[in-house]
Amino acid sequence: MQKIAFQNELTISTVQQRNGANNTKKDVRKIQSWLTLFAMTNAGAATATGIDGDFGKATEQAVKNFQKAKGIPQNGIVDQATFDLLAAPMRAAFLSTITGTDLRGLVVSAARQHVLNRPFELVISQQPNSGPWVRAYMDGNEGREWLWCMGFVQTILDQAASVVGKDFKQLMPLTYSCDVVGTTGLQTGVLFRYNQIRLNPALMKPGDIFLLQKTPNDWVHAGLITHIGDDFIETIEGNTNDGGSNNGNAVLSRVRNFRKSKLDVFSIEGLV
Missing domain, CATH: 3.90.1720 (endopeptidase fold (from Nostoc punctiforme))
Known part of the structure; x- marks a missing residue:
């Protein structure tokens, strides 16, 4: 494939969490975006949040709500494994066999x-x-x-x-x-x-x-x-x-x- 920009949307550079020393606005916006997209198909999950690059209490709670919906530990922290779940729709769209x-x-x-x-x-x-x-x-x-x-x-x-x-x-x-x-x-x-x-x-x-x-x-x-x-x-x-x-x-x-x-x-x- 030549159009491979989707690959950038499937990863974060490092673990992101509330007030994390290694947080980046780019990665936090990715997380907030996928949380909001998840809410569109899971209206009762309460994962929609502002997309501002600030991993505050609201984003942390949205992450916990997503983790609850997925049946994984609710620690409010987004590592690559959790982000893989968030970005799973894009992974399926681009990488599943056609x-x-x-x-x-x-x-x-x-x-x-x-x-x-x-x-x-x-x-x-x-x-x-x-x-x-x-x-x-x-x-x-x-x-x-x-x-x-x-x-x-x-x-x-x-x-x-x-x-x-x-x-x-x-x-x-x-x-x-x-x-x-x-x-x-x-x-x-x-x-x-x-x-x-x-x-x-x-x-x-x-x-x-x-x-x-x-x-x-x-x-x-x-x-x-x-x-x-x-x-x-x-x-x-x-x-x-x-x-x-x-x-x-x-x-x-x-x-x-x-x-x-x-x-x-x-x-x-x-x-x-």
Whole structure:
């Protein structure tokens, strides 16, 4: 894999604890982020806390509550073993085995593996598009301006392609921009316009990338196609929400009507 920023989100430099002499703001923020993410799927655990890099009494109690939820000693201290439990969803998303008979199957498998582990962004220092999942998809970058739908798409392509010894950059440059990918597709002849797709849905296949068109040379959102129906596609996409926003806060599985939306499709056939 070439997009390996996720590895930085799976470790802390040393044990972190309340008023610890070796505490670092970076590691404490990681801990607080994962505690807050845990609370999103375990609402009664009382682990959500401020993400400020200060390991005080509140963070210590949140850690104890997490440890209680996991059935381990409640000492309020985060060593690597405890942090491994906190960051387990990302470890599962990136490092569990994906299966498929070809690259397309691997892309769909990897995308489903991620969505099952509930990637979600956080607001840190009043900046949306932040947190460990965003940094993993965006090569360490985060913040208001770092829209991460294409970062997610390329991460999945990279993860799947690496299984079969291929380089996703043979299809497109490493980028966070939907416009760059769309323009590349036009230049290389692998981008099908939405009117072509409506006339011939067979042009798109699972594993391909949809690009939501604003104007013919401006695309505002992207995701991966996992299934194709009569008038709809099922997708897995990042930086979206329940309403299908192009600047939401999660990785979600969605259904989109390709006959009513301007969905151009970038084919990955050249890498298959």
